[in-house]
Structures are given as structure tokens and as C-alpha cells.
Amino acid sequence: MNDSERLVIAGFGGQGVMLMGQILAQAATNENLETVWIPSYGPESRGGTANCFVTISKTEINAPVVTQSDTLIAMNQPSLEKFESKVKTGGRVLVNASLVKDHTFREDIEVFNIPVNDIALELGNLKVANMIMLGAYIGASKVFKPEALETVFKQKFTGNKAKLLDLNKQALLRGMKEVS
């Protein structure tokens, strides 16, 4: 990772994009890095599109809203359209290729097409599409080691959610493989 990494994560409400951002922010907190997570909020995010901004940094974070991102994770077509122009030159875009077909991308960014919905169905649960995408993200960016996210999973999936731990880990590793 450079000194800082700024991400936009966007998709439909219900795809777990807020959780993806929170997991990264929690991993950063665990490693004593500076981090800020900002959600879109309000009725428009109910059932419609949802997005969050995450900044992870070795130094103090000033402006908290991400206006120029190093990475865009687009879980659907509208998110890609809304945020592609805000990616820095040389930045990276990870796209849910199960939902985004035929898109002409900017030439100055690195694009990763990952059919996370299809892979999730292969793994038996559409809900883990977001974790596959997180795996692909850390695989491509090397911002965190998978163990760092597994630690967060253990913090998050407790009680009767603990049974989801293995599936999420599996999804994470599967996502990493997609970009290796």
C-alpha cells in the first residue's frame, strides 16, 4: 500500500457494500492505521443504490469524503457509471462482471472483471458475493493480508453468525484466486 488508499464501494442496497467497507476499516483499526468510513445515508439508500467511502492511511486523514479514489469497487452497472470518472489516473476498478456486461472502460485505469454473483452461486450462497469481491480487492491491492480480514470476520461473525465464518473465508480466498 502507498501512504494512503482511498476507496469507493458501491452497489444496490442489500449487496453488502456497507459491510465491505466496514470490514476494511476494522482491519485498518486492528493494524493501528488511520481510517475513515463514510456511508451514503437517507431514504434514497433504502432499496436503491448504496455506497460508502473508505480511507486507510499511515498518516492523519484530513478531508474524509473520497473525491478522487485509488480504487472503485462497483457491484452493479449504475455504480460504475456514477463513480468511474472519480477514479484517479492509474487507479483500479473492480467490477461485478455478473451484472456489468458490455461496458467501455476508461483506458487509463486498471480493470478487474470478476463475476462475483456467479462464483457466489457456485459456492452455494449469493450473499457472499461481496466477500469474494473483497478477496479480489486485497489480492489486487495487497492492502491487507487475508489473515487480517479473517481476524475481522472472527470479530464480526459471532454468536449464531459464527457458522458463516468458514463460508466467508472460503469466499475471500476464492476471490483472491480470481486476480492471482
Place this chain on the structure above:
Amino acid sequence: MDTTTVYKPGKGLTDRKLSYCPGCTHGIIHKLVGEVLEEKNLIDNAIGVASVGCSVMSYEFFNCDMHQAAHGRAPAVATGAKRVREDKTVFTYQGDGDLASIGLAEIVHAAHRGENITVIFVNNAIYGMTGGQMAPTTLIGQKTTTSPFGREKAQAGEPLRISELLATVPGATYLERVSVHDPKHVKKAKKAIEKAFEVQEKKQGFSLIEFISTCPVQWGIQPYEATRWAVDNMIPYFPLGVFKDARGGETDE
């Protein structure tokens, strides 16, 4: 191919797409109010007052002049409008947080003065707009984001029954509680709205129709389960029927 029109949207509502969540009965209630206003030829001469709640955007949906009132104050705004435009049909559209909590004083006093207005009151036992907090109508044991252990009588009291409460106010003329959970009840609900606007047309005073409504999103259940939940849990506590009819001499059927 010959086509027969079996359904077309009426003139009572604008063609703006409704902002309600899938399965929310706010939509049905809008449609009924719109139909009645159109069928009774009132829509061109009506003034509506939108409140603050999920129906805040209703000023975009009812196809007539509209005000948007501060949270809870719609009956006061409607009073102002009606007093200076006596020949117009004036109605408010309010949720249970808006009407039964912050706006309780305004609704009681509008009824008390016998304001010749019609109130459409949507009771979904929760605050929808702000994310599912407890309302005065939330049932005992019902979990909300501010009653995380379920509503407890000792802390929050028992749910307020607005139609019954307003029935004790001398100035109120017509009060009925209806539901829209199946076609039979939808028809009945429409009749009730017609009656309420007739009361106003005949200058007989204050009318309010309370709707048992659903909020699948904040109740955290599927729409079909939500209708069931309303029938199984809300109607037993909030029974349907006419709570006051002081139209003087006239009978229904």
C-alpha cells in the same frame, strides 16, 4: 388486436413514481384517496397537506394544490387553509408518528374546534421514514430500534388508540378505522373515505379515517408476512369500525 382497457391510472394522482418501498400499503391508500377525489370531482378544487414521514413526498403525488407542513403540524396548516378557503376540500395525510406523537395537540384541537377538514391517518405502528423507531402506536412487545427489548408498558405505556381517543372530543364528527389488507377491506376503506369527504362537503365538521397500514421494511419482514402481521396483531388491538358518527340523523346503509 382489439384491446380493452381494464385499468388506467386516475387523475387523482400525478404520474410521479411513488417513493414507497415494495409492499408498503401507503401506495394503496394514496390510490384510494386519489380515486375518491377524482370520482367526486373534488381534485381540481382541493388543497392537500403533506406531513413529515414516509409520505412527506405526497405533495408530489396528489394531483391538486398541496402544502408541506412541519412535523405534526398538518392539522394546523389545514385549519389555516380551510379558514381562508372555506369552499375548498382540505385534507391532511399523516403517519402515526406525525399525528399521534409530535402532532397530538394539533389533531386534538382541530377536532375540538370541529374544523371542517378530512384527515387521512396512516397507522403502521412504527416510524418508517427515520428508520424504524418506536411510535406511540407500537404494540407491546414489538421490537423497534428504540425499543430493542420490545415495547414495555412500564417504560413506554400502552399503544395509543387515536380513533377511540378522538371519539371523546365533542367537536369530532366522523371517525372510522379501516384496513387495506384484502380486496373486501379495500372496498370498505374507499367507502369510508367517500363518507369523510361528504361530511366536509356538507360542512358537517371534522372527519378522520384511520388506516391500518404495513411497514415491511422497518418491521423487518416480507410484504406478504406484513399483511398477515397487521391482521393478526394490529387489528385485535386497533379494532376496525366507526368510532363516532355525529352527522345528525343520517344513517349509512
Place this chain on the structure above:
Amino acid sequence: MAKVLMKGNEAMALAAIKGGCDAFFGYPITPQNELPEYLSKHMKENGRVFVQAESEVAAINMVYGAGGSGARVLTSSSSPGIALKQEGISYLAGSEVPCVIINVMRGGPGLGGIQPAQSDYMQITRGGGNGDYHTLAFAPENLQETVDIIKESFTLADEYRNPVMIAADGLLGQMMEPVDLERSSNVKEAPLKPWAATGESGKRGHRNKIVSLFLDPNDLEDHNLKLQKKYNRMIDEQQRFEMIHTEDAEIVFVAYGSMARIARSAIETLREKGIKVGMIRPISIWPFPEKAFENLPKSVHTLLTLEMSLGQMIEDVKIVNQGRYKLDFFGRTGGVVPEPEEIVEKVLAMKEGAN
């Protein structure tokens, strides 16, 4: 203690518990809902009071009752809800009842919107209620500072027997950041409150009254003069601010809260371009930190006020400036959060204009 990642509204709620808050009264409104929601779970656990009131008007009067009976009390809301609380705040100030009020600001006027704004500066620092009164008001810029100030606020409210306002905004309420809730802050145990109407007149030997009514104008004037003395003490003791890169600055920003944080990024960019900018960051917005403007270096020629409103704090800047420096303004309103680049462009345009 290790930092924990928390949502702003929840961190504020927990900070209040750590600050010794005994009771909370509030009414739902976006974007502060997670604050009462958190307390609805955790006040009870701690044997404290949580009540969802029927309105903001009721909530602030519950605060009046509980605070006047000696408890440490909190209420929170967002802009239109704070507007409704103004009458009660005037009573609290007039009767010298301590309490803490958090305003997670959103855009206005009227119902406005729900996105972050700083459009309540006047409402907070001038007070929308009637009479000669002031409330202490702090405007933190990040979650750690927010948490520290809220913890301390209960102590300050007790010390001055006065309401304390926290000017947060939707950004601070909704964001998550790692915070250290145990970081030391000036938190003292609640003092004895011999003035409070605690229902112990028998034991006390005399009655206590929480009143703001003085029918004789001379009595009311005396009371107001006494309050004024206290406000002057606050002006002496509570001006808080941070000076950022002002030592050699030509243009000095004046910005608070989220706007100051955004401005920090602009300062970085502009300094990389060799443009000497700095910032006065008011942390207390009432009292306004006049002291910060006293010893600015000779290099300063312009004060650029930055706000997420169309210019409210700039009136205070004008008052302290007394015509010394050129004044300029940049603001976005309605819930639009400005990008640092917009501030950079504003400064570049100012330089252009000056040449």
C-alpha cells in the same frame, strides 16, 4: 486503551455515558438516530434513564425537569428539532440548569434536507430562544475530538450551571473512525447541587426553586447581570481554537468542524504549490475565539472564512476583524459537502484577482 472503530453517533452516545450522563430524552430525527438508538440499549444496562419523548418540545422540557432535579442530562437532535427546543433552552439558561445538547446538523431552512451542513451557526451561537442568554458551544472536527468534548461537557455544564451545545454535523454523525474512549479528558464527578429541586427540602431546611420568572424589572435586571457575569467568565475561560500553519501565512482560513477538516487537505495542496495559507480553527464557537485573531503575523493580508452554509460565522469574523484584514468567503450549502479542490480553486482565483 486501544482504539475502537465506531460510528460517530454511537461514539457520541458512549462518550455521554462516560461523561456521567444520568438521563437521555430525545425524539427521532435523521441524521442522529443511531445516538438515541444506542442509548435505548445501553442506558438501561447502566441503570440510567432513556425516554423517547413525543416531540422535541417535550424532550427539552424533560431535560429541564431532570436537570433541575439534579441529574446530568443529555438530549440530541438535528437542525429542525433543535429549532423546536429553543424555547426550552432559553428556560434552561434562564434558570441556570446544566445540560448537554448535541446538534447533528443538516441542511435548512424548513424541513431542508438530511445531508451534512453547518447552517445552524446562528441558531447555536445566538440562540433562537428569547432573552439575554448564551450557551457554551463546541464544534469538534473529528470523532476523537467529539468524544473528548462530549465527555467533558457534562462537567462544564455543571461548573457553569449552563447548557452546553455540541455542534456536530451529518458527516460526524454517520462516519466511522477509530476512537479512544478512555483518553483522558477533563471529566469530574458530578458536584453537589445545593440549588437543585431534589425533593429534599425537609432535610435541607429550605426550599429550592427552579424558576426564570422575575416580575419586577429590577429583579430581572439583577438576575440578567448575574448571568452576564457568568457569560463573561466563559468568554475568558472557554475560548478554544487551533492555529494551523499561521506562522508565515498570507491567507488565513477560518473554519470549524468538518469544514476545517476538509480545509486541511486544501492547505496541504496549496502549500505544495508554494502558496502560504494557514487556518484558525475555532473549537468553541460560543464564545467565539477572539484571542486567536490577536497576534497574527505581519504576513497575513486576508481572512478567508469557509463554511458549509452561505456565511454565518463570517459575521463573527467581521466583528473581531475590525477592518484589519481583507475578508473573503467560500461556502457550500444545502447539504453539499465541498471538495478540498474547490477551496484550492477559490484561493487560486483570489491570487489571480489580486495580481
